Amino acid sequence: MFLARVIGSVVSTKKDETMTGRKLLLLRPMFPDEANPAALKPGGNTIVAVDALGAGAGDLVLFCQGSSARMATGMKPLPIDAAVVGLVDTVEVLGKKAT
Amino acid sequence: MFLARVIGSVVSTKKDETMTGRKLLLLRPMFPDEANPAALKPGGNTIVAVDALGAGAGDLVLFCQGSSARMATGMKPLPIDAAVVGLVDTVEVLGKKAT
Amino acid sequence: MFLARVIGSVVSTKKDETMTGRKLLLLRPMFPDEANPAALKPGGNTIVAVDALGAGAGDLVLFCQGSSARMATGMKPLPIDAAVVGLVDTVEVLGKKAT
Amino acid sequence: MFLARVIGSVVSTKKDETMTGRKLLLLRPMFPDEANPAALKPGGNTIVAVDALGAGAGDLVLFCQGSSARMATGMKPLPIDAAVVGLVDTVEVLGKKAT
Amino acid sequence: MFLARVIGSVVSTKKDETMTGRKLLLLRPMFPDEANPAALKPGGNTIVAVDALGAGAGDLVLFCQGSSARMATGMKPLPIDAAVVGLVDTVEVLGKKAT
Numbered sequence: 001m002f003l004a005r006v007i008g009s010v011v012s013t014k015k016d017e018t019m020t021g022r023k024l025l026l027l028r029p030m031f032p033d034e035a036n037p038a039a040l041k042p043g044g045n046t047i048v049a050v051d052a053l054g055a056g057a058g059d060l061v062l063f064c065q066g067s068s069a070r071m072a073t074g075m076k077p078l079p080i081d082a083a084v085v086g087l088v089d090t091v092e093v094l095g096k097k098a099t
Numbered sequence: 100m101f102l103a104r105v106i107g108s109v110v111s112t113k114k115d116e117t118m119t120g121r122k123l124l125l126l127r128p129m130f131p132d133e134a135n136p137a138a139l140k141p142g143g144n145t146i147v148a149v150d151a152l153g154a155g156a157g158d159l160v161l162f163c164q165g166s167s168a169r170m171a172t173g174m175k176p177l178p179i180d181a182a183v184v185g186l187v188d189t190v191e192v193l194g195k196k197a198t
Numbered sequence: 199m200f201l202a203r204v205i206g207s208v209v210s211t212k213k214d215e216t217m218t219g220r221k222l223l224l225l226r227p228m229f230p231d232e233a234n235p236a237a238l239k240p241g242g243n244t245i246v247a248v249d250a251l252g253a254g255a256g257d258l259v260l261f262c263q264g265s266s267a268r269m270a271t272g273m274k275p276l277p278i279d280a281a282v283v284g285l286v287d288t289v290e291v292l293g294k295k296a297t
Numbered sequence: 298m299f300l301a302r303v304i305g306s307v308v309s310t311k312k313d314e315t316m317t318g319r320k321l322l323l324l325r326p327m328f329p330d331e332a333n334p335a336a337l338k339p340g341g342n343t344i345v346a347v348d349a350l351g352a353g354a355g356d357l358v359l360f361c362q363g364s365s366a367r368m369a370t371g372m373k374p375l376p377i378d379a380a381v382v383g384l385v386d387t388v389e390v391l392g393k394k395a396t
Numbered sequence: 397m398f399l400a401r402v403i404g405s406v407v408s409t410k411k412d413e414t415m416t417g418r419k420l421l422l423l424r425p426m427f428p429d430e431a432n433p434a435a436l437k438p439g440g441n442t443i444v445a446v447d448a449l450g451a452g453a454g455d456l457v458l459f460c461q462g463s464s465a466r467m468a469t470g471m472k473p474l475p476i477d478a479a480v481v482g483l484v485d486t487v488e489v490l491g492k493k494a495t
Contacts, residue, residue, distance in 0.1 A: 008192040015185030071376035079170035086312030114284030178269035213482030277467035368475035383411030
C-alpha cells in the first residue's frame with residue numbers, strides 16, 4: 001500500500017454499471033523521507049481510487065492497488081484497481097512523527 | 100484508476116478470438132497538478148484499452164488496469180489488461196474544476 | 199495493453215514444463231506521439247512474451263501483461279506474465295495513421 | 298520480491314474491517330549493487346506492508362506485492378497489496394555478503 | 397517476462413512457512429539493445445525470485461512476475477511475486493545472438 005493525500009474528486013455519470021454510487025477520489029501519493037523524517041514528500045503521479053471509508057479533501061489515507069482493491073469491503077464485482085483502505089492517524093519515520 | 104484522453108484507436112484483424120468485435124482505444128493518461136489545478140497534464144506513455152462505453156476521440160475517460168479490467172461488464176474471458184470504465188464529467192482539484 | 203515491435207526471440211530448453219513448445223518473442227514497446235502522429239516512438243525496456251498468433255520479426259503487435267496474459271487462448275496454466283494478443287493492422291493517432 | 302529496510306510504521310484506526318489488528322510497516326526498498334557488492338543501496342519509494350513475522354525498525358526484510366501478498370499466512374481476505382514474507386539473514390552479491 | 401542474470405542469493409530463516417526450503421535468487425534484469433544487438437544491457441533494479449530449475453550464479457534466466465509466478469510448477473500456495481521459469485540458451489536480437 002501507499003500513503004496519499006486526498007486532493008480532489010472525479011464525477012463520472014456514464015460508467016460501468018457496477019460502479020453506480022461509488023465515490024471516486026483523486027489521490028496524491030505521499031512518501032516518507034529519512035533525510036527529513038518529520039515531513040512527507042508528494043509523489044509524481046495522481047491516482048483515482050474508490051472510497052468507502054468517508055475520506056475527504058486533505059485527509060491522509062492508505063490505499064491499495066491491483067486485484068487487492070476488490071478485496072475492500074463491498075468492492076468484489078467492481079472493475080477497480082485502487083481503493084482507499086484506511087484513514088491514517090499517524091506515520092512514524094525513524095522514531096519521529098511525519099505529517 | 101487513472102484519467103486519460105482518447106487520442107486514437109488500434110485496428111487488429113488477427114487477434115485472440117475472444118476479442119472479436121472489441122473496440123481498442125489509444126489513451127493518453129492525464130494527471131491533475133496542484134500547482135495549476137485548472138489544467139490536467141499529459142503523462143508519458145500511451146495505453147491501449149478496450150472500451151464498451153462508447154468513448155470517442157478527445158473524450159476524457161477513467162480506465163483501470165490489470166485483472167480488474169476483466170471485471171468491466173462483458174470482459175471476463177478477454178486477455179486484456181486495460182479497460183475504459185467511465186466517461187468523466189468533471190474533475191475537481193483543490194476545489195477547482197480541471198479540464 | 200501496449201503496442202510493440204517484434205525485435206527478436208528467446209530460446210530456453212530447460213523451462214517450466216507447462217511452457218514446452220511455446221514461442222518466446224522479444225518485444226520493443228512502441229508509443230504513439232501526438233507531436234508527431236505519423237510515427238511511433240520506441241520505449242525503453244524490452245519484454246519477453248509468449249506468442250500463439252504467429253507474429254514474426256518486425257511485426258507490430260498488441261500484447262497484454264499480468265494475469266490477463268493467461269487468458270489468451272490456451273495459456274491458462276502457464277507461468278507467464280506477457281502474451282501477444284493481436285497483430286496490428288493500423289494505428290490512428292489524432293486522425294492520422296501511425297507506423 | 299524485493300529487499301527492504303523497516304524505517305517506520307503507520308497507525309490507522311478507521312480502516313477496512315478485515316485489517317483490524319494488523320501491523321503496518323513502512324519499508325524502504327534496498328537494492329544490491331554489483332559495483333559495490335558489500336553494500337545495499339536505498340530505492341526511491343517507500344511502501345506500506347502488512348507484517349505477520351514480527352519485523353521491527355531497522356530489520357532487513359523480504360516483501361512481496363500484488364495479489365501474492367494475500368497468499369501470506371492469514372492474509373487471504375485482506376485488501377492489501379504488500380506483505381513482509383521473510384526476515385533476511387544474509388544477502389550474497391557476486392560471492393560477497395551485502396548489508 | 398524479462399531476461400535476468402543471477403547475481404547472488406538471499407537467505408531467510410524466518411519466513412512465511414509455505415516458503416520453507418525454497419531457493420531465493422537475486423536477479424539483475426538484462427535488456428536487449430537494437431543499437432548493439434550483440435550485447436545485453438543491465439537494468440536498474442534487482443529482484444528476488446524463487447527458483448525451482450537449478451539456476452546458479454552467472455546464469456541468464458527468464459523470470460515472470462505477479463500472480464503468474466505462482467503458476468510455476470509447485471508454487472501455487474506461496475506468497476511470491478517472482479519466479480525463474482526458464483534457463484536461457486540463446487537470445488536473438490535483429491538476427492544476431494546477444495549475450
